[in-house]
Amino acid sequence: MAEDPEALTALLAGAGFLAAGEEAEELLAGAAGDRALLDSMVTRRLTGEPLAWITGRVSFCGTVIRVDPGVYVPRWQSEPLSRRALARLPTRGTAVDVCTGAGALARVVADGQPGARVVASEIDGRAVACARANGVEVFEGDLFDPLPVELEGRVDVVMGVVPYVPGPALGLLPRDTLTFESTLAYDGGPDGTTILRRVLAEAPRFLRSGGALLLELGGEEASALGEDLDRLGYVEVTVLADEDGDVRGIEATLAG
């Protein structure tokens, strides 16, 4: 298979990969001149397997994050959420990243505030191992269940890119996502808000008064959560949107 960057780019572009040039560069760098390895990497990519699983890495906020096969690939669309989390984290504060996956948000926030403690939770053992390899203090289990009890009432920031795709929309995810990735990473229940609502309800056990909650979500989910946010004592609720005006998340503060 093609060792020449232009030929490899043409091969990938012909197979429908939109960022063929960048992908060719990454594959060539990953193979580091090993022709047999390059062949096997390109063959895997042509099946639609995520590039990050093949190269074993992805860049998130400029930080290289290890991504093992089977582990959700951190998306650049989540970078602004991690920046907001960092902005809300005091110098010697504490942050929790629920559903951490490979640990990208936790890693970037910990690097950005070295005096703080950043802990994470994750239910999938493969992701737990991957997050640990990325240097994240991760606890295996369901949402807040595995977190140390001494953190209750002391956390400054709870953040999360949790599963939030509505069940009926799972079938609309890209074909490669459905083929390779687990619905555990995406399935947010019938209207997408099942896990989001659980995080809203369970976070106050750990958040201090005035602490921040930052969650990625989409579509109509921010408005669907309005009543829960009010009832549970969250104030200063801001809907986070991207440059195109699409809703990407919410930021809220736990009232005193």
Ligand SMILES: C[S@@+](CC[C@H](N)C(=O)[O-])C[C@H]1O[C@@H](n2cnc3c(N)ncnc32)[C@H](O)[C@@H]1O
């Ligand atoms: C959309 S992925 C996001 C991963 C990571 N936050 C990121 O942005 O790269 C959601 C992650 O939540 C994990 N997960 C799903 N249900 C969970 C639960 N009840 N408790 C903890 N983690 C869960 C999945 O295994 C998956 O790694």
